[in-house]
Amino acid sequence: MGQLSSSAAASGAPLLAPGRVRALQRVGVLCGIAAGAWLGAAEVPTKLVTTGISPVLISFLMVAGVFLGRWSLPAIVRGTSGIRADIAEAPHLVIWAIIAGCLWSVANTLTIFAIRDLGLSVAFPLWNTNALIGIVWGVLFFRELHHAGWRRWSAVCGGALIMFLGGMLLARASSSQIASHVASRGIAAALGAGVLWGTMYIPYRKAYLSGMNPLSFVSFFTIGELGMMTALALAYIGGPRSLYRQVTAAQNVLFWLLAAGFVWVIGDIFQQYAVKYVGVSRGIPISNSNQLWGLLWGAVAFGEFRGWQHGAVAGAVWGSLLMALGLAAISFSVADNSEYLKWMEAAEREHRRYGIDIEFVRSGMEGRASTPQQRRTWLDWLLVAAATAAFVWTGARAHWPSIALDGASAIVLLALCLLLLAASVAALWKVTRFN
């Protein structure tokens, strides 16, 4: 039988040496940390919701930016011919990519409502419960943490408990500052987003156990994303004419929202690599350090805590720290050899169920290309040019939104994001060549 095997006695070429596993895991962890920084930064422009723009319109425009990013960045790094070749190996994954995109859009729209009702620094940790959902699905469906040993299980369960306590603390802090009906609606929106995002990791993990390149997967993911978001915008804003009117009226802030989507894409691509190389149960908690970045941006750059009572601020800070502690406990329970073999069994399921070429699965798990690097075509350059033109056009019409922002703090936070971007890109290139 042509299948992945956990048996060292099985015949065939060695798949991965332990050194290679460790290198891939290090890259996965670094990508998770970078993802946290960039996903956190991407939420900052959603603060524009306080300037009176509809939450659904904000989400729609962000998704438009995401669409530009998800086609232009993979076109530069991988090329559309490479993307086509990957999808031809596992065409069924297009369905999962589209479902995942739909989940993302609905979750993102919910977060905009949550930010409106609760504020960025409180809403963030609540939807970051997506890590817990991701862990559950990872264990149930992809054999993550199987054969992990009691230490890793304790770290994950203990971390989950601490996260829960931190979340409760934050919810209490918010409810003391916000009208109860608004708080409960915001909390429901934030937790709902957490469930949707947590479930979105099912398609992610499925794709990467099948050997898919993250850059190829996100290109189709974004079709579901834009399709669902357009449907939501049309339904909630009141048809194409009304949508057009609102987009035109918001042209002063179009650039910032498209940029938010683009920044999100950078974070999300790193998150995809983290899921690929350290799994859902570790990759997502690490990248959910965006909670801390959200707290930093909210508290330091936007001064969200001004006017809050001392006890409430302390509750929000302690809640965030507790959640971060829980996430760290989960993150550093690194997979060992026996657990890694269980991942391979999950990969075998995909190989057998969908008849995916075993070499494709194998090369994907090793972090190397199954096909030679494709040359860039005119289509790639066209996509890059179109995305650039969209940003230049909207940038020329952009006005600085009327929100208070501490410039010095923002520059420091941005510099840290860029540093992490450079380190992760270098590591990905060195170890996997972006595979």
Next chain:
Amino acid sequence: MYYYLRPAMDKEEAIKRPETQAINWLASVTGDVHFWVPTVVLIGGLLLLRWVS
């Protein structure tokens, strides 16, 4: 310790295998729990969005 992957079956063997022949793409997708869980959660999310908005 090394992890092993068995080499792919040769094409003739693959053609003979009934389960390989019987791969039905659509049935595989709709019979996959990985498909239904995200779909159900998506529907729930849309209902929640309707409520909060």
